[in-house]
Amino acid sequence: MWEISWIAVIAATIIAFVVGGLWYGPLFLKPWQREAGISDADMQRRHPAKVFGGAILLQLFAAYFMGHVFATYGGLSVISTILTAQGIALAFIVTALGVNYLFAGRSLKLFLIDAGYYLVTYTLMGVAFAYLG
Amino acid sequence: MANVNLLAILIAAASGFLVGGIWYGPLFGKAWQAEIGLSDDQLKNSNMLKIYGTTFLFSLLSAVFLGHLLAHFPDADFRRVMMISTGIALAFVGPAIGTNYLFGRKSGKLFAIDAGYWLVFYAAMGLVFALLGA
Secondary structure, eight states, X not given: OOOOOHHHHHHHHHHHHHHHHHIIIIITHHHHHHHHTOOHHHHHHSOHHHHHHHHHHHHHHHHHHHHHHHHHHOSOOHHHHHHHHHHHIIIIIXXXXXXXXXXXXXXXXXXXXXXXXXXXXXXXXXXXXXXXX | OOOOOHHHXXXXXXXXXXXXXXXXXXXXXXXXXXXXXXXXXXXXXXOHHHHHHHHHHHHHHHHHHHHHHHTTOTTOOHHHHHHHHHHHIIIIIHHHHHHHHHHTTOOHHHHHHHHHHHHHHHHHHHHHHHHHOO
């Protein structure tokens, strides 16, 4: 139940940052900035150490618990592992973001960018656990 | 593996409305509004039918999957059902919202309100499945 593959946890965390760098970089940085109301000046003013440090800890935490989920299920096939990871993103994360964004009046576009990021990241985290976990 | 307790799913999804009404109403309504920066007029002008309708569909989706997940563990006692459901909010929903809010320059207070809501909502859903079965 708690025999968690640290290699997969670390790989899953690195994956989240690589996808994030691409997603909120070359792919969707401009639309994200526009929809989230983050100006170029804001981008320069933020505190990278706090933001990135916090994000790494949160991602490690999520990846560790994903490892716990797979260690509890035990012996899932590659496809079941990936589907389970995707299911977590779709059923629990995307739905939560959707509700929060609706009530806060955030745009559909921002929702699609952020929800898409989690679907892609969790799919690849599932791949990491399928092959390394 | 496949869950069929439709009654539990519906009640679990509906419990989100109850919890949400209290959480974003008397408890943290004003604090939440101040943090997201919407005026009373802006809130009044939002399309409530669309917001509540979509919210119910999202809640239903999460309840179906939570029930599906819990149906894998038919022998889980009350404590374990609650650990699984709150664990989802704590381990996956909270970190995702936290990461978005960090990069989106949202306040720690807004994060605490929104992430706290999901923890309570998932505890409520867990309670429904623990009592009615998945």
